[in-house]
Amino acid sequence: xxxxxxxxxxxxxxxxxxxxxxxxxxxxxxxxxxxxxxxxxxxxxxxxxxxxxxxxxxxxxxxxxxxxxxxxxxxxxxxxxxxxxxxxxxxxxxxxxxxxxxxxxxxxxxxxxxxxxxxxxxxxxxxxxxxxxxxxxxxxxxxxx
Amino acid sequence: xxxxxxxxxxxxxxxxxxxxxxxxxxxxxxxxxxxxxxxxxxxxxxxxxxxxxxxxxxxxxxxxxxxxxxxxxxxxxxxxxxxxxxxxxxxxxxxxxxxxxxxxxxxxxxxxxxxxxxxxxxxxxxxxxxxxxxxxxxxxxxxxxxxxxxxxxxxxxxxxxxxxxxxxxxxxxxxxxxxxxxxxxxxxxxxxxxxxxxxxxxxxxxxxxxxxxxxxxxxxxxxxxxxxxxxxxxxxxxxxxxxxxxxxxxxxxxxxxxxxxxxxxxxxxxxxxxxxxxxx
Ligand SMILES: Cc1cc2nc3c(=O)[nH]c(=O)nc-3n(C[C@H](O)[C@H](O)[C@H](O)COP(=O)(O)OP(=O)(O)OC[C@H]3O[C@@H](n4cnc5c(N)ncnc54)[C@H](O)[C@@H]3O)c2cc1C
Numbered sequence: 001x002x003x004x005x006x007x008x009x010x011x012x013x014x015x016x017x018x019x020x021x022x023x024x025x026x027x028x029x030x031x032x033x034x035x036x037x038x039x040x041x042x043x044x045x046x047x048x049x050x051x052x053x054x055x056x057x058x059x060x061x062x063x064x065x066x067x068x069x070x071x072x073x074x075x076x077x078x079x080x081x082x083x084x085x086x087x088x089x090x091x092x093x094x095x096x097x098x099x100x101x102x103x104x105x106x107x108x109x110x111x112x113x114x115x116x117x118x119x120x121x122x123x124x125x126x127x128x129x130x131x132x133x134x135x136x137x138x139x140x141x142x143x144x145x
Numbered sequence: 146x147x148x149x150x151x152x153x154x155x156x157x158x159x160x161x162x163x164x165x166x167x168x169x170x171x172x173x174x175x176x177x178x179x180x181x182x183x184x185x186x187x188x189x190x191x192x193x194x195x196x197x198x199x200x201x202x203x204x205x206x207x208x209x210x211x212x213x214x215x216x217x218x219x220x221x222x223x224x225x226x227x228x229x230x231x232x233x234x235x236x237x238x239x240x241x242x243x244x245x246x247x248x249x250x251x252x253x254x255x256x257x258x259x260x261x262x263x264x265x266x267x268x269x270x271x272x273x274x275x276x277x278x279x280x281x282x283x284x285x286x287x288x289x290x291x292x293x294x295x296x297x298x299x300x301x302x303x304x305x306x307x308x309x310x311x312x313x314x315x316x317x318x319x320x321x322x323x324x325x326x327x328x329x330x331x332x333x334x335x336x337x338x339x340x341x342x343x344x345x346x347x348x349x350x351x352x353x354x355x356x357x358x359x360x361x362x363x364x365x366x367x368x369x370x371x372x373x374x375x376x377x378x379x380x381x382x383x384x385x386x387x388x389x390x391x392x393x394x395x396x397x398x399x400x401x402x403x404x405x406x407x408x409x410x411x412x413x414x415x416x417x418x419x420x421x422x423x424x425x
Binding site: 010011012013014015016017032037040041042043044045046047048049050051052053054055056060061062063085088089090110111112113114120122125128129132133136137138141 | 148149150151152153154157160161164165167168171172174175176177178179181182183184185186187216220221222223224225226227229233238239241242245246248249250252253255256257258259260262263307310340341342343344346348349
C-alpha cells in the first residue's frame with residue numbers, strides 16, 4: 001500500500017496508536033456508525049466522551065454507514081488501501097469483510113498485554129490466568145518473590 | 146457523502162452543545178453529561194493519580210484507591226500493555242500483582258469476545274439459581290430507572306450510573322445482583338441499561354460480568370447481604386436508610402440463599418463476603 005487511508009474505530013483512540021505511528025501522513029477517518037447509534041441508544045455522556053477523544057486525534061469526523069463512508073473517503077483520497085487496528089467486535093470483522101471486496105485492508109495490532117500465541121483455555125479466568133500471568137508480568141513476578 | 150463534523154470548539158460547553166445538537170435523540174433521552182473527560186491528556190492525568198501500593202488493600206471499598214482508568218482503556222486511549230508498563234516502572238511486580246491481575250480480567254473478556262461474538266448476549270450456561278431463563282422479566286422496573294426503590298444504596302447507584310456514567314466495581318456487582326436475584330430481571334436487560342450509561346461501557350466486560358453475577362457464566366450466583374454492603378461503603382448509605390435493619394439484604398448468607406433460591410434443594414449459591422467469591 002502506498003497511499004492508504006486510516007479507518008479509526010472505537011477500540012483504538014490512542015493518538016500514538018500503531019496506525020498513526022506507521023502512517024503519520026495518511027488521511028484518517030472516524031465514522032459515527034448509524035447502525036450502532038440506533039442499536040445501542042448510547043447516552044449523550046458517552047457520545048461526549050468519545051467526541052472529546054476524537055478531537056485530540058488527527059481525524060475527519062463523519063456520520064453514516066461505516067462501509068460506505070470509509071470507501072467514499074478512500075475514493076476522495078485516491079487511496080489504494082485501508083489501514084485500521086484490530087478489534088474483537090463481530091461487527092468489525094463483518095465490516096472488514098465487505099471493505100475487502102473493494103480495497104485491501106491491513107489490520108494492525110496494538111502491543112499485546114499477554115504476548116503469547118499458543119492455546120489458552122478460556123473456560124474460566126483462573127485457567128486463563130495460570131498461563132497468562134507470566135506473560136503479563138513479562139516474567140518479572142516470580143523473580144521478585 | 147456526509148459532511149465533516151466540527152473539530153474545533155471554544156471550550157467543553159461548546160463541544161457539549163454541538164454534540165447535543167448533532168445527536169438530538171440522545172440529548173432528548175437524557176441531556177446530562179459526565180464530569181469524566183475524554184482524550185489522552187485526561188487519561189494521562191488519571192494515570193498519574195494511580196496509587197498502586199494502596200490498590201490491593203483498598204480496591205473493594207467504595208472510597209478505595211481504584212484507578213478509574215476504565216473509560217480510557219475501553220476506547221483504547223490507553224492500552225493494557227501501556228498501563229501495565231507504567232505501573233511496573235513505578236512499583237515492584239509484587240506490589241502491582243493485584244492491579245495487573247485486574248487488567249487481566251479485561252484481556253480475558255476481550256479474548257472471549259473474539260471467540261463468542263454475539264454469543265456474549267446469550268446465556269453461556271444454565272442459571273444455577275433454581276430458575277429457568279423464562280422466570281426472569283424483560284422490563285427494567287420503573288423504580289430502578291428513576292432511583293426510587295426506597296433502598297438508599299440502590300437509588301444512589303442508579304443515579305450515579307445515570308449522572309456520572311461510572312460505578313465502582315462493587316456497586317456494579319451489588320446493583321446487578323439486586324436486579325437479577327431480588328427483582329428477577331433478565332441479566333440482558335440490566336446489561337443493556339448499563340451499556341447505555343457507563344462511559345466505559347464495553348459489551349464483553351459488561352455482559353460477561355452480568356452473566357457471572359447471574360450464574361450463567363460461573364458455578365454460583367453472586368449475592369451479598371447488608372453487612373457486606375455496609376462494610377465496603379463504610380455505612381455511607383445504610384446510616385441514612387429508613388429501611389435499615391429490615392431491608393431486603395438483611396440476614397445471613399444462608400438465610401438469603403434460602404429466600405432467594407428456594408428451588409435449589411441444596412443451596413449452592415456462594416456468599417459474596419470473601420474476596421474470592423466476591424471477586425471471581
Ligand atoms: C455488572 C458489571 C458490569 C461491568 N461493566 C463493565 C464495562 O462495561 N466496562 C468495563 O470496563 N468494566 C466493566 N465492569 C468491570 C469493572 O467493574 C470495571 O472495569 C471497573 O470498576 C472500572 O473501574 P477502575 O478503572 O477504577 O478499575 P480498577 O479496579 O482500577 O482496574 C483497572 C482496570 O482493569 C480493568 N478491570 C478491572 N476489573 C475488571 C473486571 N472485573 N472486568 C473487566 N475489566 C476489569 C479495567 O479496564 C480497569 O480500568 C463491570 C463489572 C460488573 C460487575
